[in-house]
Amino acid sequence: xxxLLLSVAVLALVCGTADAQSFLEKLGEKAKNAAEQNxxxxxxxxxNDVLDxxxxxxxxxxxxxxxxxxxxxxxxxxxxxxxxxxxGKFCDECGAKKPGGEAAPKPKKQVESAxxxxxxxxxxxxxxxxxxxxxxxxxxPLHWDFLRGEECEVMTIDGKQAIKLSGWFSDIAPLMKxxxxxxxxxxxxxxxxSNPTGGSSNNDHIDLVLCSEEYSDYCVFxxxxxxxxxxxxxxxxxxxxxxxxxxxxxxxxxTTPGENVQKLIAPDSxxxxxxxxxxxxxxxxxxxxxMVNLPNVARPTRMLLxxxxxxxxxxxFFIKNIRLAKGAVPLYDRLASDGKIVTYAITFETGKADLxxxxxxxxxRIAKLMQENPGIEFEVQGHCDATGSDKVNDPLSQKRAExxxxxxxxxxxxxxxxxxxxxxxxxxxxxxxxxxxxxxxxRVEFVKK
Numbered sequence: 001x002x003x004l005l006l007s008v009a010v011l012a013l014v015c016g017t018a019d020a021q022s023f024l025e026k027l028g029e030k031a032k033n034a035a036e037q038n039x040x041x042x043x044x045x046x047x048n049d050v051l052d053x054x055x056x057x058x059x060x061x062x063x064x065x066x067x068x069x070x071x072x073x074x075x076x077x078x079x080x081x082x083x084x085x086x087x088g089k090f091c092d093e094c095g096a097k098k099p100g101g102e103a104a105p106k107p108k109k110q111v112e113s114a115x116x117x118x119x120x121x122x123x124x125x126x127x128x129x130x131x132x133x134x135x136x137x138x139x140x141p142l143h144w145d146f147l148r149g150e151e152c153e154v155m156t157i158d159g160k161q162a163i164k165l166s167g168w169f170s171d172i173a174p175l176m177k178x179x180x181x182x183x184x185x186x187x188x189x190x191x192x193x194s195n196p197t198g199g200s201s202n203n204d205h206i207d208l209v210l211c212s213e214e215y216s217d218y219c220v221f222x223x224x225x226x227x228x229x230x231x232x233x234x235x236x237x238x239x240x241x242x243x244x245x246x247x248x249x250x251x252x253x254x255t256t257p258g259e260n261v262q263k264l265i266a267p268d269s270x271x272x273x274x275x276x277x278x279x280x281x282x283x284x285x286x287x288x289x290x291m292v293n294l295p296n297v298a299r300p301t302r303m304l305l306x307x308x309x310x311x312x313x314x315x316x317f318f319i320k321n322i323r324l325a326k327g328a329v330p331l332y333d334r335l336a337s338d339g340k341i342v343t344y345a346i347t348f349e350t351g352k353a354d355l356x357x358x359x360x361x362x363x364x365r366i367a368k369l370m371q372e373n374p375g376i377e378f379e380v381q382g383h384c385d386a387t388g389s390d391k392v393n394d395p396l397s398q399k400r401a402e403x404x405x406x407x408x409x410x411x412x413x414x415x416x417x418x419x420x421x422x423x424x425x426x427x428x429x430x431x432x433x434x435x436x437x438x439x440x441x442x443r444v445e446f447v448k449k
Contacts, residue, residue: 114264115288115360120274122345122362123187123325124334128174129439132161132320133350143435147171147304155318157193158270160350162318165206165307173304174324180212180301185327188275188303189358193318194226194265204309205239206317208275208284210300219300220244222284222292223308224273226265238262240291245298247280256291264289270320272358278327288358323439331369335376341366341446342429344439346404353399355407363404366446367411377417380404381445385438386425398422404444419449 076098077084086098130143135154140146141163149170152163165172174181192206205223212219225239238261243253264287265271274285280299284292303324309316325344334341345362348354355363370376382397382404401420409415430437 115357115364117364118285118288118361119290120276120283120285120288120361121187121328121365122189122274122323122343123185123276124328124342124344125326126323126344126439127181127326127436128176128322128324129435130174130320130322131350132163132322135161137161141172143175144172145175147173149306157318158268160320162191162193162320165305165309165317165319168309170307171209171304173302174322176302182210182277182301182303182324183326184299185278186276187325187327188323190273190305190322191270191320192224192226192273194267194269194271204316205241205307206273206319207306207308208273209304209306210277210282210302211304212299212301215245215298215300218243218245219298220277220282220294222275224261224286226261226271238265240286242284242292242294244282244294246296247298249298254292261286261291272356274358276327288361331365332373335369335446335448339448343444343446344442346444348400348403351396353396353403355403360407363407364411367408367413370408370413370417377419377449378446379419379421379449380408381421381423381427381447383423383427383441383443383445384425385441386428386432387438388425390424390426394422394424396422397424401444 075085075087078086088098128143130141132141132154135142137155138153140152141154144152144163146152150166150168152165152170152172154161155164156162157164163172188208205225207221207223209218210220211217220242221244222240222242239258240256240261241253242255243251245251272285272287274288276283277297277300280295280297282292282294282297283290305319305322307317323344331341343362346359347356348359349356366378370378380401382399382401384393384397398420399422401422405415405418405420408418425432425441428437428441429443430440432438432441
């Protein structure tokens with residue numbers, strides 16, 4: 001454009017005629033039209049990028065690296081991992097937020113630390129377990145009952161199979177043989193995908209509803225709204241509301257401050273939700289942090305999961321890894337009576353030896369037990385179900401046992417007190433022909449030496 005204007009100016013000076021001036025005006029008008037057309041195209045592309053969710057994302061295939069570029073004036077060093085020369089809102093290395101910036105995905109160590117401090121104790125005896133793996137895509141989930149609302153189906157999100165709760169309203173419940181199946185002490189766990197809403201999210205929530213015949217509607221109702229408004233470019237407003245009946249029939253309700261919920265949640269990530277009930281005490285957790293603590297609640301006997309979505313037809317909620325278990329027995333009592341501790345609370349990524357962050361709850365409890373009893377030594381056994389071949393399961397169970405030992409050593413336990421042993425699928429404690437049996441066989445045992 002600069003060369004074009006320079007040529008036009010030279011031509012005007014040389015010719016100095018009315019024809020040259022007319023020619024100049026015509027060229028100027030063409031340049032103006034071209035510029036306006038170019039601006040219009042850029043505006044249209046910018047709007048499309050916003051609608052497609054591309055704003056702020058770099059195209060790695062076309063971006064050219066800058067050679068010998070000086071550090072940006074606003075470059076910052078990550079306070080979590082020490083990575084220097086970050087220029088965006090989040091650290092390029094670990095995802096930590098820029099100091100003073102917006103909420104970001106939590107670095108793994110931060111998440112593990114939250115779980116290590118958690119007082120959630122997973123139940124010992126699993127009676128419902130659904131990782132939503134190996135099911136046919138597009139079909140209704142095998143282990144669930146449809147109660148009301150709009151349909152749901154098995155889909156893939158983040159490379160993992162999960163139950164998609166469709167439309168603006170869905171109620172589903174575990175498919176159980178007994179009508180009332182929740183004992184006096186139990187725990188519930190599930191993972192939910194935190195999906196940006198793309199619009200108003202005030203009416204979007206995933207609900208845990210605990211019911212009984214005495215209280216036909218619900219005994220406990222907790223509505224979690226992990227909200228992110230990607231079109232507005234802002235977070236929130238995440239909320240967590242709850243209501244419950246006391247054993248005497250009084251209805252009570254409350255709200256957890258939104259900022260307490262928001263700091264635990266990152267967009268496009270899995271959240272781990274957990275709840276426990278002990279005769280009349282109810283607790284609710286998000287990513288290992290206790291959000292609700294109710295001391296006097298009417299006893300529920302069954303449960304359902306409900307999704308409510310008002311986000312312009314987008315698929316709002318996906319759930320997986322749903323587990324129900326009877327209440328936990330203190331670790332030392334189990335060790336004293338059985339000579340070992342069998343636990344299902346230490347879990348791994350599918351097909352890998354990578355510990356899930358929520359495993360730190362149980363690892364921290366084992367570490368505390370060993371610190372309080374310095375004479376205890378364990379053989380740490382990793383067990384698999386019969387899915388897959390021994391060629392895969394045997395070395396995988398060994399690596400998982402070694403990962404547990406490494407995590408305990410990080411907690412200050414001497415490695416000499418721990419011996420990792422992979423048992424593969426060679427020591428089942430239940431039938432591998434049922435989902436419940438396979439769930440019981442996928443376990444970790446701490447056997448006293």
